[in-house]
Amino acid sequence: MLRGNTSSRIAWIGSTQAFLLFLVSLVTGPLFDAGHLRWLLWIGSGLLVVGMFLASITSAYRQVFLTQALMTGLGFGCLYLPAPAVVSQYFHASTALAMGASSTGSAIGGIVYPIVFNQLQPRVGFGWATHVLGFILLATSVVPLFLMKSKAPPRPSRSLIDRSAFRDAPYLFLKLGLFFGVMGFYIIFYYVELLGLARTDVSPTLASYLLVIINAASLLGRLIPGYYADQVGTINVQTAVAFASTVLTFCLLAIRAAAALVVFSVLYGFMAGAFMGLPAAAVVSLSPDKSKIGTHLGMTLAFVGFGILVSNPIAGAILGDGGNWVGLMVWCAGLLAASVGSLVVSRILKVGPGLTKVI
Template sequence: MESANISEKPGPAAVEAGHGGEEDAGQNVVNTANQAPPEDWFAWLQVLGAFSLNLNTWGLMNAFGVFQTFYQLDLLASKTSSEISWIGSTQSFLMFLVSVFAGPIVDAGHLRPLLAVGSLLTVLGMFMTSLCTAFWQVFLAQAVAMGLGFGCLYVPAPTVVSQYFHASTALAMGASSAGSALGGIIYPIIFTHLQPRIGFGWATRVIAFIVLATLLPVLFIMKTRAAPTSKYTLLDKSAFRDTPYLLLNLGLVFGFMGFYVIFYYIQLYALQETSLSAPLQGYLLVVINASSLLGRLVPGYYADMIGSINMQTAVALVGGILTFCLVVIKNAAGLVVFCVLYGFCAGAFMGLPAAGVVSLSLEKKSMIGTRLGMTLATVGCGVLVSNPIAGAILNGRGGWIGLIVWCGVLLMASCASMAASRVAKVGFSWKGVI
């Protein structure tokens, strides 16, 4: 961790006279940052704060499928699936892109202003979405404003949590990321139940008020443990020579591109390709997000023992196999089982990227925020185009089979890249924990 130069500690007389106190304080901060984290109640309070941040970033992103379906069938019925998916994809892309700048800002010690700006943009974007009646309005409010807000809010979550944990890093990361799954459960339920009763505008405003209420406490409880770095950069140049890190990024790009396709299109698939009742169709996204909650917690616990990258490799493989199976699933029971298993794999994969980056950056902990930002920006480029491509395949000759194959191939490519990252770091030994 880079910090300001600290001169030699003064003698007792100087200290008693009040000289050198600032230097001692600086030394204490550095020593605290270098000591093993105690993993006490305050550390778990940071997990709670990160949980709330994930609830209102990834959680809202995971809930976009319910908006995608509503827009296509009602508010933006004149637009194609591919066009509407640009709203969610741009939102995700901006979150990942802004993370490049948010990481160094956290490393520099400006956590609270970053959280304040992100909270304002997210809440404002949600309220403005409730007033929208045209595509360009929805795009500016839900894609641009909220995407920028998400970018300010997400990186602080894993960065701060990683500073308070060592032995239980993956568990803490998984617990905090469970907010993503909870958001993906409650927000679609709220919208689905309220929209027919009170309309799109007020249903969206109710969600906005919940976002406001759950983000405000975060401004007061989250605090960085590491000393601010006096020199920071948007890029860690050494990362470009780190083969395991580069392969991990490639695997994460493919994985997020693949997993999010089903999140966006599962309700539409059920409507057009299966005999599911309308109420059950509306809950498929909820089922995926509910099972992803277990996927974030259970694998997060075991990832501390077998390695987060090892875990992600396995769930990407299983997720790819499940996706190919979707081609032949046409009944209610089969689709619900698919959503449960797929959600579990998606939750495990999406809950562990930060832990993977941390595990490959232990020698450069002062650059974790920067590396997380770099990773998320890279992932964002893939997420930006994945669902519009899926929508174009769906509306073209590929149809639903083409969309499913696109998703499955991406997940298999993710598995291969993650496995290559593991081999590059620890070799072919099955005992390697990474």
Template sequence: MSDSSGDVEKDYRYWTNDDRRHHNNDGASQEEEQPHLSHEQEVLREAAEPPFTETGGDDDDAATENDGRNNGETGAPLGPVVSAKPSVTNVKSVPNGGLTAWLQVVGAFFLFWNTWGIINTFGTYQTYYESGILASSSPSDISWIGSVQAFLLMLVGAITGPVYDAGYFRHLLIGGSLLSVFGQMMLSLCTKYWQVFLAQGICIGLGSGCLFVPAVAILSTYFSTKIATATGLAAAGSSLGGVVYPIVFYRLQPSIGFPWATRVLGFMMLATLGISNSVMRVRVPPTGRRKMLDLTAFKEPPYVFFVAGLFLAFMGLYAPFFYVQSYAIETGIANPRLAFYLLSIINATSTFGRIIPGYVGDYIGPLNMIIPCSLLAGVLCLCFMAAQGIAAVIVVCAFYGFFSGTLVSLPPTIFVTLTKSRAVIGTRMGMGFAIISIGLLVGTPIDGAILNNSGKYEYVWLFAGLLTIAGTLCIVGSRVTKGGISILKKV
């Protein structure tokens, strides 16, 4: 190319839009060949760069051109702008950090604290009920209270997902908080099985269901590449709540009685949920009402395999949470005072099992992270069969808490990964949790029925462990259909 052509190429960056179009039509310039980028690289590049657009519409363009002529210029340059109305489908506008974004993590932390944290506390209530106000009921009957509570937590997500997408986040937050606190306060007045079932199983379960999906769905509007870390930190609230609430109940119940010990927990729920209501804000306004179901999700093998895997895994997941205390007491492995802390050990180590795998999942992919953790959780559940001493039981509880924690913290992130359109994240997440809730509903009562008929906890651990391993195999199917067989690919 001649020197004059080189000068033209050098000055090309100073041309106006009209000059560029004219030059390209004449074929006087050639575009440089752009390197090929993968889909993941395109997403990361778009997330890191602000959107570029021309300012104004047709009328604004005409006015800008007139102003440019008056100033000796011939057009308006392109430049980065901030969208006045961020879109939920535009990953480029996601803040991925900042004070407001991390405040949402704090708010979601306390929502997890009062949803899954309450579910994780039920093992203490199970042990108390068996020798307390519900001593005439069987362990299987009592476990139905906790399983219905967990079932409603996820099932209500099938409704609250689309409601959240329609813009009613604040309504769900306030309504769920009131239901949860009201149910806890009513529990303090209960003396019969049906009363406990309505207050703890139904009322708190409905309140938790209103809070859970918004807790995880709102984080996807504030974080993109850090979504697994943010969700892991928020999900740690369920573990810490599962540590604090049982200890408070266990320490206070002998001295002030069941009613007031339960009310103290209710006041703690009121205070912590007040924090969530104070700091959580919707970043992206709704674009319109969403449909209740997105049936196209069931045509996507990764989504189907993943939901099926969690359905099986959650059938077995909560057996140690509900029965490890009574197992240690009835088999003579530990005295009641020491056996109580086994559930707290599971919940304490589960805190790290939510944060650390979530952080690592941002680098290697959440699906790649959940598979080994889920598999080890199943194997550790089987290890309870061989744990005959208190030291062995404590070790198994500690590791089980860590690896089982990922099954609570990572699924919301994976649902975001498996959903192409961010506009239906709430809908698909709610659909998935509704199906998974059935596994939660029937899992622990089946464990109780096995225990009633056989009288052996070994069969309970065998049933729960094999179900968790079977669920892991389905999640492997989701990983392969989504990212192929290469173990090095981030999925």
């Protein structure tokens, strides 16, 4: 369907979807604080389901962009922030673990949806395979509609932005660390299959499941580090994970065997799951006014969204028609290294240079 389009142009679909997911949080944060959780769930679920069903009849790039980038991105945006915000109201002693556990749904979806589509598409065609995904979305969307409930009373409407946060240096460097980290982590998610086919002896069948392997490993990554984050500090764990991922990505430069790429996918997925599952808990830990958690989360996620918007298209441009995989991997590792530096500065500004302090 998208043959004839460059990897950079195709990357704009996923990047725009992820960008909207995060950008819309700037609006959904205050709406959540104001008590409009139910509306966010209905609108978000509706956009997701309709977008998926309409995707089944697409035949051109602009149609895919409309249904998958715009509609799905806006739908995800309505749902993404309320989940950790609600969880933070119910769990106080083990916030990081609870938020990590709540984020495992995205990892499970990242396992189930590719497998279902890969198995059905050759048998029933793109249209019906996408229909099945739409029905799965419809069924699973019913659960939060009836079970999710905010414990906090509605608060008066406030500005989309809390200006006092811009005077909080640790919070600003945390945002910068998340900005660079998410930019870097998403690159491998988008390009691991093509990288495997281009640089290793991996079979096409195994290559199509590398993303599934990453998502499966991220399931544990969202749980185990979340437990330790409650013991030693969320930002401490995120910094360690970002550093390990930087080293791991540089190691990818030397990988040429399928088995080694699978091992990399497992380790990278674990690290990515840990990093992606903890941003909300990190923001909560640095928010002195808990009544503004939704607003602070929205501000942070919107800022991160701009990084996601450009990261993969830049990676695609670096890759180019000549297949500059070394440049792409160095770009990814460099972003993760920048994340480490920013998180270290945030930690030092908040609690000082000591290694034993929990934050």
